[in-house]
Amino acid sequence: MRLLQRCVQILLPPQRTVFSTESLCGLCQGSARPKLSSNSLLRASVAGMASLPQQRYQYFLVLDFEATCDTTPIQPQEIIEFPILKLNGQTMEIESIFHTYVQPVYNPQLTPFCTQLTGIIQSMVEGQPTLQQALQMVAEWMDKENLLKPDVSSVFVTCGDWDLKTMLPGQCQHLGLQAPDYFKQWINLKKAYSFAMGSWPKSGLPAMQEGLSLKQEGRLHSGIDDCRNIANIMKEMARRGFVFKQTSPRIET
DSSP states (O other), rough: OHEEEEEEHHHHHHOOSOOOOSSSOOOOOSSOOOOHHHHHHHHHHHHHTSSSSOOOEEEEEEEEEOOOOOSSOOOOOOOEEEEEEEEEEOOOOOOEEEEOOOOOOOOOOHHHHHHHOOOHHHHHTTOOOOOHHHHHHHHHHHHHHHTSSOOOOOEEESSIIIIIIIIIHHHHHHHHHOOOOOGSSSSHHHHHHHHHSSSSSSHHHHHHHHHHOOOOSSTTOHHHHHHHHHHHHHHHHTTTTTOOOOOOOOOOO
């Protein structure tokens, strides 16, 4: 019995939330649910893992920036929301969350258009970390999550190339910062979806959700909500047998 319980503990590691007070599992929300025996938990866990294909990475790091914007282009554009979900590559479940709002420096006042699009109001960014501080927070979180170990494989996942090809490198260059190497390779979910489904998702997340019969969770263009919806899309694609691989070439400095 002790051996069985130990197997369950290994197969079902405790989920953690970093820089967030939200529950990852949702077991404490809503009405009480019936308790499962150790045997039931073990069977459910093994069955869930057996139904998913072996992925190339141990972890997927789902990222979706929100940035300053207006009806006409803002220069320089600055990141104002920085969320990352740590997705287990074996179970496709969220294990940890990094989330912070970021204070813009060059255009500190958010425009009405930006607030309407993202749901981010001025008080949510005032007094928050700068991008330089946020990048340090990410490094500390990744170290705590053992993502920087050489024997742990992980890759970022974004809905398009903009986040890590354009937005982060551009702002880092403007501020004279060096982006860490782990931000220089990623999976573009739109490309992965087109490989799997044979069609390009013209409207991004909504098109992928429609194609996979998934419902929208939360608000579109909320960074943290977009990350959760990306994770849901990835899980459904994996359930259908898709194996994710890096779509973008490494950016050399």
